[in-house]
Structures are given as C-alpha cells and as structure tokens.
Amino acid sequence: MALDGITIRNLSKELDFSLAGGQIQKIYQPDSQNLYFVIRKNGIEYPLVYSESMPFSHLRICQGETPLNPETPSSFCMLLRKYLIGGRIGEIKQIDWDRIIEITVDYQNGSKISSTRIIVELTGRLTNFIVVNHEGMILDALHRIPAHKNLYRTILPNQKYHSPPPQEKCPPDDFEVNRMANSFFQLNGSQSIAKALQDRFNGFGPDFIAEILFQAQIAKNAIVNELSHESLENILSILQKKITQLLTLPAPHYYLSLLGNSSKVSPIQYDHFSDYSIISTQTISEAIEKLSEASSKSFGPKKMWLDLIDKELKRLF
Numbered sequence: 001m002a003l004d005g006i007t008i009r010n011l012s013k014e015l016d017f018s019l020a021g022g023q024i025q026k027i028y029q030p031d032s033q034n035l036y037f038v039i040r041k042n043g044i045e046y047p048l049v050y051s052e053s054m055p056f057s058h059l060r061i062c063q064g065e066t067p068l069n070p071e072t073p074s075s076f077c078m079l080l081r082k083y084l085i086g087g088r089i090g091e092i093k094q095i096d097w098d099r100i101i102e103i104t105v106d107y108q109n110g111s112k113i114s115s116t117r118i119i120v121e122l123t124g125r126l127t128n129f130i131v132v133n134h135e136g137m138i139l140d141a142l143h144r145i146p147a148h149k150n151l152y153r154t155i156l157p158n159q160k161y162h163s164p165p166p167q168e169k170c171p172p173d174d175f176e177v178n179r180m181a182n183s184f185f186q187l188n189g190s191q192s193i194a195k196a197l198q199d200r201f202n203g204f205g206p207d208f209i210a211e212i213l214f215q216a217q218i219a220k221n222a223i224v225n226e227l228s229h230e231s232l233e234n235i236l237s238i239l240q241k242k243i244t245q246l247l248t249l250p251a252p253h254y255y256l257s258l259l260g261n262s263s264k265v266s267p268i269q270y271d272h273f274s275d276y277s278i279i280s281t282q283t284i285s286e287a288i289e290k291l292s293e294a295s296s297k298s299f300g301p302k303k304m305w306l307d308l309i310d311k312e313l314k315r316l317f
Helices: 005-019 075-084 177-187 193-200 206-216 229-248 284-316
Strands: 023-031 034-041 044-051 058-061 088-094 100-109 112-121 128-132 138-141 254-258 264-266 277-281
Touching: 005 034, 005 044, 005 058, 005 088, 005 100, 005 229, 005 264, 005 284, 023 075, 023 088, 034 075, 058 284, 075 112, 075 128, 075 138, 177 193, 177 229, 193 206, 193 229, 206 229, 206 264, 254 284, 264 284, 277 284
Parallel strands: none
Antiparallel strands: 023 034, 034 044, 044 058, 088 100, 100 112, 112 128, 128 138, 254 264, 254 277
16 A cells, blocks of 8 residues: 555654754665665654655654665765755655655755755655755656656656646645535536545545545445435535544554555544554554564565565566
C-alpha cells in the first residue's frame, strides 16, 4: 500500500514539528533506494530516512541503527552533500493534500539567505526525491526522467521543476455539506459512492473511504443517484467530522493494521477491517518503522528482492 494524502498531511506536520530549525550535518546513501540524513536540533540528532523499499515509499524519523556508509558515495549523494549539508530546515509541508512533501533548506549565500527545496513525491511507482534550487531549477533527482518516458514533464538537471498534473479535486477540509451533496447528484450521479468520493476529494485513499462508508452503513458499490439526499449528507458529515478531528487533535495515535502485504498505516483506526492485528503508536514514524520490521519478518529477503525487481521493471517499462 502507499500512504494516502491524509496520512501524509499528518506526517509532514510531525516532521516539521521535530525538524524545523535543525541543521543538516550528515548525508548517507546506503543503497539505490534509501537516503539517510542526520539533522541536529537543540543538541539532539534526528536521523531522517527517505526510503523506497518495504513496506512502501516514505519519510520517517528513524529509531534504528545508523546504516552502513559506503566507502565511495554515489554522485547523487555527493550532490546532496554539496547543496544541503550545513543548511537549516526552514519548513516541511504537504502540497495541496497530495502525496508530495516539500522541505525547504535555508543556507547563507553571501549576505543573503537562499533556499533549496527538496521535493519528495510519494506517488507509488513514480516516487522520487528531487532537489530544486532557489530559482526553481532542478539540481538533480534520485530518478531522472527524460522526455521519452514522460511527455508531461521531464525530471533532469538544469530543467525547470514542474509539479505532477493537478487533479482538480476539492480539499477535504473546505466544503459545505448540503452544497456538496447537491453537486454529487448533478456531477457524479451514475458513479458508485466510493468512486465519487475519491474523484471529488483530494487526499483520500480507498481504505479511508471504505471506513467512512462503513460508519455510515452504506455499501461501497451503492450508486449515488440511488441514495437519498439525507444519506449522502450523512456520509459527508461523517467525513467532515473525521477530517476536523484529524486536523485539531494535538497528538493523534497512528494505527498499524498488520496482515501480510495488505498492512496499513493510518491516523485513524479502520473498524471495517477484520482479521487484522491493530497496533497504536504515538508517531507515524514509529508506525512505519514497526510495519517495516513486521514486513521484513513476514516476507524475508526473497520477497524483498522480488518487490525491488518488480519496482525496477515497472520503472523501466
């Protein structure tokens, strides 16, 4: 599974709270799918990990051991050290409820303060780690994408950075229930309610939508035009209340639902799951780390390498 926009919203806030103001002191690249940063803040070192390996692409503050530092760093690692070491984390934020996290790194440029941006796109098989200068030009990316692989945008050094195509969806924290219900009947009447919700709102993964419909006691395949206006308003009210809770709770718990390769991490508990082992943690980073450990034990090295091979084949073809 991939982290959905709602979980990434909470993750970006968690990372910003812990790391903003900290100085990047060390950068390692243990292998082709992982980056490791040591960020020092108020006398404490925070290891920040970017990973594309199991269980899914993510950022997290690592609690485990420091990875081995290769004797010969990669060219990408050398570029990261050149532009980022010594810089201070200015802000970590999510972009428009999407699965994109932007990290601003401030550094002294003569008498001025300039900023380099790290764009972390946690978008499934197109996941990438991109470094952009203060003029919006790409310095480099973990995965370079030439024009013949993507007609919409290239990800190459000295090219202007362009965000992924906009999805034209409604932010889940800004809508009026009655007006939205009316628009559903007009624009999404022939769709299933599950697909309609995913098409209209940014940030929702299928599991979150399934949980909202479970609480509303509505089947996922129910057609919008077959629902009463009252039923649709109830679904949207439950959704609105859940989003408000997620944005206002000072320290939400994060839930792991463990079941083989269907394991989840979420800021809400999914009551519609059955036969799952659910674990509550205080941070998303801790939840991801526990899930990574559980996945490694469940699948072992063979499954890990099969996943890596499959990911590389999808990237190439």
